[in-house]
Amino acid sequence: MDRLFIKDINVRGKKVLVRVDFNVPFDSQGNISDDTRIRSALPTINYLLDENASIILASHLGRPKGKAMPEFSLRPVAKRLKRLLDKEVIFVEDCIGDKASDAIGKMQPGDIALLENLRFHDGEENNDPEFANAFLSLGEVFIQEAFGNCHRKHASMVGMTYGHMPHAAAGFLVKKEIDYFEKAIKAPMRPVVAILGGAKVSDKVLVIENLAESVDKLLIGGAMTFTFLKAMGYDVGKSLVEDTMLDTALKIIEKLKKENVKFYLPVDFVVAERFDANAASKIVTYQEIPSDWMALDIGPASTKLFRETLDDAKTILWNGPMGAFEMDAYSRGTYAMVDALANSHALTIVGGGDTDLAFHKTGESYKVSFISTGGGAFLKLLEGKELPGIGALTKSE
Numbered sequence: 001m002d003r004l005f006i007k008d009i010n011v012r013g014k015k016v017l018v019r020v021d022f023n024v025p026f027d028s029q030g031n032i033s034d035d036t037r038i039r040s041a042l043p044t045i046n047y048l049l050d051e052n053a054s055i056i057l058a059s060h061l062g063r064p065k066g067k068a069m070p071e072f073s074l075r076p077v078a079k080r081l082k083r084l085l086d087k088e089v090i091f092v093e094d095c096i097g098d099k100a101s102d103a104i105g106k107m108q109p110g111d112i113a114l115l116e117n118l119r120f121h122d123g124e125e126n127n128d129p130e131f132a133n134a135f136l137s138l139g140e141v142f143i144q145e146a147f148g149n150c151h152r153k154h155a156s157m158v159g160m161t162y163g164h165m166p167h168a169a170a171g172f173l174v175k176k177e178i179d180y181f182e183k184a185i186k187a188p189m190r191p192v193v194a195i196l197g198g199a200k201v202s203d204k205v206l207v208i209e210n211l212a213e214s215v216d217k218l219l220i221g222g223a224m225t226f227t228f229l230k231a232m233g234y235d236v237g238k239s240l241v242e243d244t245m246l247d248t249a250l251k252i253i254e255k256l257k258k259e260n261v262k263f264y265l266p267v268d269f270v271v272a273e274r275f276d277a278n279a280a281s282k283i284v285t286y287q288e289i290p291s292d293w294m295a296l297d298i299g300p301a302s303t304k305l306f307r308e309t310l311d312d313a314k315t316i317l318w319n320g321p322m323g324a325f326e327m328d329a330y331s332r333g334t335y336a337m338v339d340a341l342a343n344s345h346a347l348t349i350v351g352g353g354d355t356d357l358a359f360h361k362t363g364e365s366y367k368v369s370f371i372s373t374g375g376g377a378f379l380k381l382l383e384g385k386e387l388p389g390i391g392a393l394t395k396s397e
């Protein structure tokens with residue numbers, strides 16, 4: 001990656017403002033149910049501790065829409081971080097203004113503070129320069145570590161471009177995300193296989209068009225399949241279809257042909273009478289979907305086919321489940337792909353909320369080369385776009 005990295009700039013003893021993505025999920029009792037995002041920031045926090053910096057962490061949480069709402073407070077995150085680091089974490093009740101500057105004014109080298117939710121101010125999502133400057137003035141150096149938010153032009157993500165923060169660089173997580181992505185796309189070991197699943201073709205058109213220019217094989221699963229099959233003239237019963245995308249699906253097939261990408265669709269499905277875990281279900285080929293049933297997972301022959309296409313892969317990219325995997329009855333296809341990637345010798349890169357959830361559930365996460373922490377940001381990279389939060393990092397030091 002050719003942007004500045006935290007190790008390229010002087011952070012020793014400085015007040016370092018770190019934009020993190022601590023937008024963690026909570027269970028019904030209000031406890032953090034998955035702290036992966038907090039853990040992902042630990043390498044940067046530990047590096048800054050070694051450098052004797054004063055560490056000021058800032059994040060968003062949920063969608064409070066510019067209002068201070070207690071249910072979106074980052075206070076529980078400060079507690080979890082304290083436990084993970086075994087070190088005091090100062091919780092600051094605002095992210096700008098007197099409360100923030102007073103608390104930060106008292107910080108000593110080696111102290112860690114977490115500011116309250118940036119989205120309690122509407123200036124954050126509106127990308128208000130005044131808010132950005134009030135926030136950035138809290139630190140001497142800025143580190144971008146919120147990869148999951150890098151596709152959003154919010155004040156704390158791109159405010160550095162207003163000129164009030166000369167020293168801005170990527171943290172360890174952001175660097176790792178970009179480095180892995182570049183390994184898979186810019187100079188990959190071939191063959192490169194991309195697996196795309198999930199609900200909608202419309203969400204992934206730009207991704208497919210961009211990947212068509214760099215991958216060797218493309219596998220499509222999930223509900224997206226049925227828009228392609230219908231466009232090709234098959235009866236897909238009551239399976240999910242985006243009727244407005246039928247022409248686009250045909251154009252995509254043409255483009256894949258033109259680019260010499262080998263294109264694979266599932267050849268059989270688990271079909272059910274309705275979208276229900278307990279509905280009657282059976283396995284049929286792609287030509288036999290009954291007109292009043294819906295296909296909810298790929299079948300065993302597709303799983304075998306997809307596994308075989310991965311056999312010679314040197315690089316595999318995966319986004320999106322193969323079926324309605326939240327229901328056990330329709331989860332086999334997705335978990336078979338988890339197993340295939342976990343046992344592959346290829347460089348394996350996985351991204352997108354549902355896909356990483358499937359890996360975490362099986363406990364196989366450690367067997368893939370990299371799981372991206374950003375759903376939307378990961379997809380934007382796959383579309384070939386520069387992320388605003390990365391583009392805003394300057395080379396000014």
Ligand code: AMP
Binds near residue numbers: 326352
């Ligand atoms: P996405 O958000 O686009 O990654 O889509 C993920 C969602 O697609 C999951 O909630 C899956 O349950 C759903 N999904 C995948 N395959 C199917 C299918 N064949 N029928 C209905 N929903 C599906």
